[in-house]
Amino acid sequence: MNLATLALFLPACFALNMAPGPNNLLSISNASRYGYRMACLAGGGRLLAFTGMIALASVGLAAVLQASELLFYGIKIVGAGYLFYLAYQLWNAAPNSQAHATDAPVKLLGLARQEFLVAAGNPKAILIFTAFLPQFVDPAQAMTAQFATLGALFLLLEWVAISLYAYMGLHMRRWFATPKGQRLFNRCCAGLLAAAASVLLAAKRT
Template sequence: MSPELLLVFVPACFALNMAPGPNNLLSVSNASRFGFAAACTAGAGRLAAFVGMIAIAACGLAAVLQASALAFTVIKTVGALYLFYLAIQLWRAPAGPAPDGALAAGIRSASLWRLARQEFMVAAGNPKAILIFTAFLPQFVNPAEAAAPQFALLGALFLVLEWVAIAAYAYMGSHLGKWFAVPARRRLFNRICAGLLGAAGGGLLLSRKAADAA
């Protein structure tokens, strides 16, 4: 793969990583409640889902989603319902002041697996992510060279840039958490995030395959 192609891929890929979406919103929310480190660590769940999606795209199995309206609809519906569930949980979350010190560390430790699982489920429940990998990554694969090593390199770069995006959104969330330390502000912030997650779920339900929309 030529360096010129990589110079095109990296900024285009990073734009996708930084685009606002359910997972990035989840990072903001997690960081505001549990801290920067917890949100970044929980992002490993999202990366695990993306590793699987990149492997699926590399194997060409994502064509199943493009060809099967039923498979696309089932995954899309499950993902949307999970977003609605998270939105309800966040709407009802306690609005007390953010914990700190040893107590906060204990809460982050106890909740880390749950947060990572949420990140995984939100990413895995969005079939558009697989379609993005299927449509985006192959544009940078040179057909004259072996495809597998190129997919591995592009996938690794995508994951690194995604981790940077996770850290960026978590950083914003951690500072928002300090700003909304007042219970009334925290409640408002939680409900704004809940509304956005619910809207993302609604958008996911209303989305259609590009082929159907064409």
């Protein structure tokens, strides 16, 4: 893989990483409620889901999802349903819902699971890897090594995006410091998650 390919891949990849979506919205919400560190660590669940998707794309199994209308819509409906569930929870969340030190391991596992399920419940993400990464793969060179390199770079940039969105959420927590402000912020995030679920339901295979 040459430098010219990387010079094209990196900005295009980072644009995908930074695009607003349900996972990035979760980073904002988690940072505003539980702190910057918790939101960044919870993003590991998303990275785990994306690692699996990249592996599927590298061996061509994602083509099964693209070919199977039933599987695509099944994953889409489950994923949208989970987003609606998260939106409902966030809408009814009590203000000052901060993580306590004794609850940190359980809370982190739960937040990471949320990130994983939201990412895994979006079949369009797998198709993005199927359509995006192969554009930068040279068929004359070893395919597995190139997919591994591109996938690692994608995950690294995704971690940067997680950190940036979490930092944004940390500052939003300061802006919405009062219980009334926290409730307003939670409900705004809930509305955006519900909107993301609606967009996911309307998504079609490409």
